[in-house]
Every structure is written in C-alpha cells, then in structure tokens.
Amino acid sequence: MAAGVVNLLRLRQEETDGEWVFPNPKTGKPYHSCQNAWDTFRRRAAMPDLKMHDLRHTFASMMLDSGADIAGVQHALAHTQLKTTVVYLHLTEARKRTYTNAAAQATGVSPDSSQS
Template sequence: MLRQLYAQRRLDTDYVFVNPKTGKRLTEFKRRFIKALRKAGIRDFRFHDLRHTFASQLIMKGADLKTVQELLGHRTLAMTLRYSHHKKR
C-alpha cells in the first residue's frame, strides 16, 4: 500500500512525511509527535523506535526475515536482526 501511494506522488523525494507543496520534510510532524508523547505520559521514546516496533511486530506475526529486511531497506540480515526485538511464545 505504501509503495502504491509513494508511486502516485509527484514529488521527487525519499521522505515519507512531506509538505505536499514544497516536497520538503515535515518538521512540524516531529514536534507534534513529541507533544503527543508528553501528553500520553510516554518517556524515553523516539520516532525511530517505531522502526524497531514495526520489525518486531512483523516477525512476531510470522513474517519471514527476508521480507522484513526488504521493508526496512536493510542491506544485511544482521541489521534487520538488530531491529527485531521479538519475544518467543
């Protein structure tokens, strides 16, 4: 789905969250994310942590490591394993 949306954009940028008029990254998004964390009482959490959560959730739901590697854009499987803090059940 994200690949389809990305392909439909008419902006020449690799950023996901961009200003549709300028194509530049949204700095306001980061401020709003931090504000939401504070409001929710969440500490010690960075936007980048969502990549780790994404990888871990995929693996816990049965996705194979190669697919996760491709989705995260990692060149090596070793890097993907660093992102996948999955728990065995």
C-alpha cells in the same frame, strides 16, 4: 509501501490541492522537520522517552510475530545488509510460548497449560 497506504496518501494529496501530501498549513510548503510534532505527540501520550526508532523496532517485531521472514523484514526496513535486521529477531514471550507449544505437540508431550 502497502497499496492501502499509497491510496490514502494519494487521497490526502488530492485534498491538499497541491504537490505536497502534508504541507505546512501556514506556508503551503513541506515541513523541514517533524521534531516539534514528535515532541507534542510524546508529551500528549505521556511517553517522554519514546524515540522514533522505537516505532521502527515495534514494526519489525510485529512483522516477525505475524510470521514474516527475516528477508521480508529486511526489505520493509530498507536494510542493505541482513546482519542489520537480525537484531530484531529477539523472541517475544508470545513467540516463545508458540514455539514451545508447537515443539511439545510435535513430540506428543502435552504443554503445561499453567505455563501459557
């Protein structure tokens, strides 16, 4: 976990004055499911078909788009096998343009600005 996230979680735990970072305010004990909160979020966001796995997929894609290598994404997602992570290697349009422009520049061919 990123150091900033760990620090925020520690601060949150101190605020709750207990052993749980996100206790149920009614019981003071941990939640056993986040399904109700997830359903509320999806409804308020007008995204009824959004799945939690979609967020994981977006996280992995954003890591790759930011220059992370596949092994780093594998580690961040806690995949034990690289072949599980490879599904996130699909190319986004922005990444395709970046690679196309880099190849064009390397060969001395000017990329068509109408394509980017």
